[in-house]
Amino acid sequence: MNVTRKRFVPGAIDYGGSISVNYPEGRALSQEAADVWRAAVEPFISRTPAPMILDLGAGTGRFAPMLAAFSAARVIGVEPSLNMLGFAVRQRSAERIAYVAGSAEAIPLLEGSCDVAWLSHVFHHIRERAICASELRRVVRSGGRVLVRGTFADRLDGFSTLFRFFPGARRICEDLPTIGETAAVFGNEEFTLEVHRRIQQRTCGSLREFAERTSMRADTSLTLLSDDEFEAGVTALRQAADRESEPIPVNETVDLLVFQRHHHHSLNGR
Ligand SMILES: C[S@@+](CC[C@H](N)C(=O)[O-])C[C@H]1O[C@@H](n2cnc3c(N)ncnc32)[C@H](O)[C@@H]1O
Incomplete structure (x- = not known):
């Protein structure tokens, strides 16, 4: 039983442990959310x-089918946790999706081999963010893009339901990188911030569903809460769900940063 809340630092979450078992259910992507993204x-x-x-830090492959549905796209998921990766491999839904073990600091792909890199709720976990950006400069072709989906310390207004029931989760998220810090890391490696969008997604269709999801504790901020704080939040959320007569949808706002790699003109155009 842990009684003190832990602070977030990269590497604080062990994706080889229980979170890998609970992730597919505790972080399921609704069809509405997949469509919005x-x-x-x-x-x-x-x-x-x-x-x-x-798909860097692909985890259990939550976004790979959505990415592979773009016209004839090929998706390669790179993921360091063999437990997360094992789930992704077992769920692989298309020939055009492949997975390989590897990390953001040593991406096992050739120079200029990718048109787009997608990092969903991954960037904050990376210990060596400057090395990751340099690796992305190497593997993303000139003019290609890096899309960063995530939660940033300076944009925490999109999770009102989560923070209402788990106020300590907000303080944990304050240790995540800011948008400016993220843009600076990529800016040092020939990437320009092209677009910043705030995407509203329907995370759950009801409080009841949100209570079930949250009780799986498959989320960084919930994992780092003390057990007491976590249990108190789940109890309050379940009570609110029991009082729900009409389903109350839970919407969350997640940020999307789009970086473009500078164009370099060469004879073969890459
Ligand atoms: C919150 S999960 C996100 C998984 C997936 N992208 C998604 O949206 O469902 C974070 C993932 O980042 C991975 N990760 C952690 N450190 C990493 C690193 N240095 N390089 C690549 N992936 C990393 C973890 O193993 C985990 O699967």
């Missing part, structure tokens, strides 16, 4: 035939 990302997927998309 598909529409948000679509303008930034290269029009090149069969674009190569890197």
Whole structure:
């Protein structure tokens, strides 16, 4: 039983442990959310035939089917936790999706091999963010893009239901990188912040569903709360869910940063 809340630092979450078991259910992507993200990302997927998309820190492969649905896209998921990766491999839904073990600090791909890199709720976990940005400069072709989906310390207004029941979770999220810090890391490696969008997604259709999801504790901020704080929040949320006569949807706002790699003109155009 842990009684003190832990602070967030990169590496604080062990994705080889229980979170990997609870993640698929505790972080399930609703169809509505997948559709909203598909529409948000679509303008930034290269029009090149069969674009190569890197899903960096792919986890259990939550977003790979959405990415592979773009015209003939090939998706390669890179993930360091073999437990997360094992789930992704077992759920693999298309020939055009492949997975490989690896990390953001040593991406096992060739120079200029990717048109787009997608990092969903991954960037804050990376210990060596400068090395990750340099690796992305190496593997993303000139003019290609890096799409960062995530929660940032300076944009915490999108999780009102979560923070109402788990106020300590907000303080944990205050240790995440800010948008400015993230842009600076990529700016040092020939990437320009092209677009910043705030995407509202329907995370759950009801408080009851949100209570079930949250009780799986498959989220950084919930994992780092003390057990007492976590249990108190789950109890209050379940009581609120029991009082729900009509389903109360839970919407959350998650940020999308789009970086473009500077164009370099060479004879073969890459
Ligand atoms: C919150 S999960 C996100 C998974 C997936 N992108 C998604 O949206 O469902 C964070 C993932 O980042 C991975 N991760 C942690 N450190 C990493 C690193 N240095 N390089 C690549 N991935 C990393 C973890 O193993 C975990 O699977």
